[in-house]
Amino acid sequence: MTLESDLALANRLADAAGAAIRPFFRADFAREDKADASPVTEADRAAEMAIREILESERPDEGIIGEEYGATRESAARQWVLDPIDGTTSFIAGRPTFGTLIALMQDGWPLLGAIDQPISGERWIGAVGGTTQFGDSPAATRRCGGLDSATVATTSPHCFNQEEGEAFLRLVAKCHANQRQGPIYGGDCYNYGLLASGHIDIVVEAGLALHDFAALIPVVEAAGGQMCDWEGNPLTAESDGRVIALGDSARLDDVLEALHEG
Known part of the structure; x- marks a missing residue:
């Protein structure tokens, strides 16, 4: 084929x-x-x-x-x-x-x-x-100069357990501290398409199954972005369902630091 x-x-x-x-x-x-x-x-x-x-x-x-x-x-x-x-x-x-x-x-x-x-x-x-x-x-993702200018999205904060939710809020605090509006909630897979087209900078989620994220990886990465788990590892069929999507891979270390600093 x-x-x-x-x-x-x-x-x-x-x-x-x-x-x-x-x-x-x-x-x-x-x-x-x-x-x-x-x-x-x-x-x-x-x-x-x-x-x-x-x-x-x-x-x-x-x-x-x-x-x-x-x-x-x-x-x-x-x-x-x-x-x-x-x-x-x-x-x-x-x-x-x-x-x-x-x-x-x-x-x-x-x-x-x-x-x-x-x-x-x-x-x-x-x-x-x-x-x-x-x-x-x-489609092409956009560059992001720093977390303080990043737009973050997730489907729902209710999809996180307590530890994951606290980690997500630490990231939100770094991204939206100087912005009037908070993160984008709702959107499911649509958020990843918007990221691939350069309208969103970061999507963070947890509890996803293989059918939830397998299709997203080629879409995001072929548009210039990156997807990985919460440890920065590539996503495969064996991944634990905690995912990060980045329009600009240069922000990966910043995102991981925010998620894990607690």
């Missing part, structure tokens, strides 16, 4: 997921809570099934790891990692800040990723060693 064919397939998978999601947006749909108390809707399941049907037809030897339907061919070297709706709570609330996440991994390392917002029609797709495209144009 070539990178071009993989990217073309990822775009078609995102198209199929979006077509499955849009009829349910701000409409009536069935929902329930999973064992971990997170919500799932028939839109989540319809989108993942639409992706899986294409993969089973066109890539029958490659693995699939999906949030809603689990793992297929787990021993395959190449695996597609799917989160049909990242930000289901936002989807349920009618907020178009959720997204479909599609990643292709090779031996546990992300090769390409897509963030697709099917309501606004925005899509970021990037490949390791290549570029990130936002629509028809390349």
Whole structure:
């Protein structure tokens, strides 16, 4: 398989997921809570099934790891990692800040990723060693001269445990001490797309599963940024779910110091 064919397939998978999601947006749909108390809707399941049907037809030897339907061919070297709706709570609330996440991994390392917002029609797709495209144009992160001028985002402070929350607030204090507004809350995967396009400087989160972050890595890094765990290590299938995304990797030591100085 070539990178071009993989990217073309990822775009078609995102198209199929979006077509499955849009009829349910701000409409009536069935929902329930999973064992971990997170919500799932028939839109989540319809989108993942639409992706899986294409993969089973066109890539029958490659693995699939999906949030809603689990793992297929787990021993395959190449695996597609799917989160049909990242930000289901936002989807349920009618907020178009959720997204479909599609990643292709090779031996546990992300090769390409897509963030697709099917309501606004925005899509970021990037490949390791290549570029990130936002629509028809390349996306690029922005430089950040220091934490005191950085814009920080996270989906929700309630996703942190007490220790993680205190670490995040130390970072916020350094970034927003001289700013009238605080950090950006909400956004889920959409924040990482905004970071890749140079609108946000730092995203910090915890408690993420592989399907939550695998697609984000190629998007951010091919746009010039960096993603790692809270120790500064690269993210892989074995990571603990605590992630940092930086538009400017020069700020990594500053962020790590803020998170760990307590």
